[in-house]
Amino acid sequence: MSEVNLFSYQQNLMERICSLEELGLAFQAVKRNGGAPGIDGVTVKEFEERLSQELSQLKKDLEGWTYEPRPVRRVEIPKPGAGAGVRLLGIPTVRDRVLHTAIQAVLEPIFDPLFSEHSYGFRPKRHQRQAVLEAQRIVQSGKEHVVDIDLAQFFDRIHHDRLIHRLGLTIQDKQVLRLIGLTLRSGIMKDGIVSATTEGSVQGSPLSPLLSNVVLDELDRELERRGLEFCRFADDCNIFVKSQKAAERVMETVTRFIESRLKLVVNREKSKVALSKGVKFLGLTIVAGTIAISSKSMARAMDKVKDLTPRGTSQSIEQTVEKINSWYVGWAGYYKMTQYPSQLATIEAHLRRRLRSRIVSQQKKRRHLFARLKERGVPKGLAAKDVYSNKNRWALSHSRSVERAYPNRWFIQELGQEIVSNEEHPHWFPLKICIKLS
Numbered sequence: 001m002s003e004v005n006l007f008s009y010q011q012n013l014m015e016r017i018c019s020l021e022e023l024g025l026a027f028q029a030v031k032r033n034g035g036a037p038g039i040d041g042v043t044v045k046e047f048e049e050r051l052s053q054e055l056s057q058l059k060k061d062l063e064g065w066t067y068e069p070r071p072v073r074r075v076e077i078p079k080p081g082a083g084a085g086v087r088l089l090g091i092p093t094v095r096d097r098v099l100h101t102a103i104q105a106v107l108e109p110i111f112d113p114l115f116s117e118h119s120y121g122f123r124p125k126r127h128q129r130q131a132v133l134e135a136q137r138i139v140q141s142g143k144e145h146v147v148d149i150d151l152a153q154f155f156d157r158i159h160h161d162r163l164i165h166r167l168g169l170t171i172q173d174k175q176v177l178r179l180i181g182l183t184l185r186s187g188i189m190k191d192g193i194v195s196a197t198t199e200g201s202v203q204g205s206p207l208s209p210l211l212s213n214v215v216l217d218e219l220d221r222e223l224e225r226r227g228l229e230f231c232r233f234a235d236d237c238n239i240f241v242k243s244q245k246a247a248e249r250v251m252e253t254v255t256r257f258i259e260s261r262l263k264l265v266v267n268r269e270k271s272k273v274a275l276s277k278g279v280k281f282l283g284l285t286i287v288a289g290t291i292a293i294s295s296k297s298m299a300r301a302m303d304k305v306k307d308l309t310p311r312g313t314s315q316s317i318e319q320t321v322e323k324i325n326s327w328y329v330g331w332a333g334y335y336k337m338t339q340y341p342s343q344l345a346t347i348e349a350h351l352r353r354r355l356r357s358r359i360v361s362q363q364k365k366r367r368h369l370f371a372r373l374k375e376r377g378v379p380k381g382l383a384a385k386d387v388y389s390n391k392n393r394w395a396l397s398h399s400r401s402v403e404r405a406y407p408n409r410w411f412i413q414e415l416g417q418e419i420v421s422n423e424e425h426p427h428w429f430p431l432k433i434c435i436k437l438s
Contacts, residue, residue, distance in 0.1 A: 014175045016106045017099075018062045023055045026101035030094060030206070038093030039073045039189050047094040058095060062179070069096045071187035071194045072202050088156060090188060090202035100183060100207035103176070108210055110170060115213055116220035121234035122209030128282045129337055131233045132291060135240070138229050139276045140289040143240035145247040146279045149254065150270035154235040155208060156200040158215055159263040160184050163201075166214050183207060209234070215262065222257055231281070238281050247273040283335070290339045301331065301347050309354035317358065324351060352411050357397035359406060369396075376405035 016022055030044060037043045047054055061067035072090035079087050092100065112123055120131035151157075164181055171177060184201060187194050201208040212234060223230050223239065228250065230239040239254065241247050251273050255266045272279070276286040280294040293301075308324050328351070332344055363369035366387050373383040378401045386401040396402055 013106060013171070013173045014062075014179075017102050017176065017179070018059050020055055020059055022102050022106065023058060023098060024051075026098045026105060027051065027055065029101050029105075030097045033206075035097070035204075036073075036075075036091055038091050038096065039070055040093050040095075042094055044094055047098075054095060055098075058099065062099075067099075067179075067182070069099075069183050069186035071189040072096075072204065074188050074190035075204075088153075088203065090204045092186070092202065092205055096183070096186070097206060099179075100205050103180065103183075104207045104210050107171070107176075111210065111214060114170065115217050116224060116232075118224070118230050119213060119217065119220055119232050121232065121236070122213055128233060128334070131231045132282055132284050132337060135231045135238060135276075135281055136286050136289065136291055138231070138240045139286045143229060143242050144276050145241050145244055146274060146276050147239040147241065147247050147251045147254065148272050148274065148279045148281075149237050149239070149251070149258070150267040151235045151237075151258070152265040152267035152270075154264060155203045155212065157264055158199060158201045158211070160199055162263060163211060163215055166218065180207070180211075215264075218262060219254075219258065222261075223254070233282055236282065238279065240276075244273065284337060291337050292340050293335050293338045293343045297335070298343060298346070302350060304331075305347065305350050305354060309351070309358060311358075311361070317355065320355070320358070352406075352408065353397050355411065356402050356406055357393050360393050360396045360402060373401050373405045378405050 027048070031048065034044065058067070070093045072092045075089045075091055076086040077089055108124070115123065118134075120126045120128065120134075160181070163184070164177055167180065168177055183205070185197055186202075187196055188202075189195075201211050216232065216235065216237075219237070220230075220232060228239050228241070230237060232238075239247075239250055241250060251271070255268075255271070258264050258266055277288070279285060280296055283294055283297040285292055285294040304327060308327060309320060313320075328347075332347075335344065338344065360369060363372055370383050370387045373387065374380060382404070383401045386396060386399040391399060
């Protein structure tokens with residue numbers, strides 16, 4: 001956006017935000033995202049039933065300066081991994097989410113062109129894959145030492161005054177700045193008690209991602225000023241240098257800048273200096289210049305497989321496979337970035353073995369299993385050798401007879417795996433696990 005167009009665009013920001021057209025588009029975005037109700041208990045569906053009245057009243061309140069946001073409902077979500085703690089989320093009311101979305105939609109065209117090229121999170125036409133590929137390129141250029149900076153409770157520690165000041169350097173409309181200030185200080189309700197919010201931006205607000213980029217753009221500019229190569233996705237920032245000594249120096253000086261200038265806190269326990277192969281970035285890691293799924297991500301996937309295929313469940317195989325597909329298609333769709341297809345094959349193999357183990361256990365008695373295997377075409381001698389051995393259920397799931405009765409092709413669709421051959425991503429990846437029950 002040129003300076004002339006930007007000046008013209010900014011002349012009626014508050015008017016744009018308050019327009020019924022913009023609020024209507026914002027509601028449609030909120031509806032697509034779904035989500036639970038806020039402290040007033042009003043669902044998206046209930047809000048839609050009286051949409052015209054709700055949006056008209058919201059417009060009236062905004063124009064009359066009588067709008068007051070409701071406190072957000074506090075929700076604690078466990079972080080992945082045992083003992084990893086909880087992530088504090090906030091759920092604004094549907095009405096407030098509509099306004100937050102409208103503000104975000106109006107301000108994003110102004111701020112996004114100003115952000116660093118090294119920033120990839122929460123931006124239109126930018127995504128995680130681009131960030132990982134850029135990290136790979138930097139490592140391949142010879143900068144294998146990584147400064148991995150972890151910001152402790154970043155969203156909860158955003159400094160309100162500094163944020164409004166940064167916004168004010170670009171936005172001249174004081175009404176818009178006041179409105180954003182109101183949303184930041186809306187308060188939090190937990191167990192029926194409302195607490196004031198003197199810092200932070202609620203995770204769960206459609207506006208928070210844009211505000212987080214405004215805050216961290218100052219870090220991006222500082223790193224660019226120092227001539228450092230880096231990739232940042234939201235508050236996940238990796239800086240790449242050529243030597244261990246340089247990495248340690250950068251860690252020290254950048255930490256000082258973040259804490260003294262940005263008023264944020266660096267988690268020294270989680271932040272580290274290491275070779276790229278020892279650093280997790282967006283669930284992946286760069287090993288000898290190639291992209292691999294990180295060991296932590298693989299471990300979490302194994303835990304997810306275990307959760308999806310519990311023992312002693314009354315759930316049918318069909319129901320289990322439906323849940324597996326729902327998770328695995330999305331998981332593999334992201335992690336297909338790995339240049340080590342065996343990692344995906346490992347997860348698939350574990351899924352199949354867990355399902356074979358379920359099938360074995362469902363037979364209840366060994367003679368029933370023996371009969372079932374024969375029905376599936378397993379020779380009588382081979383079936384008897386495995387079934388009437390001392391092998392437990394888990395061992396039987398990996399036996400020749402069970403694998404012969406339920407081969408890999410039984411678990412996948414006819415086109416369940418395919419070779420992808422194109423310039424963008426010339427790597428094998430699975431589409432889905434799916435039992436053919438016919």
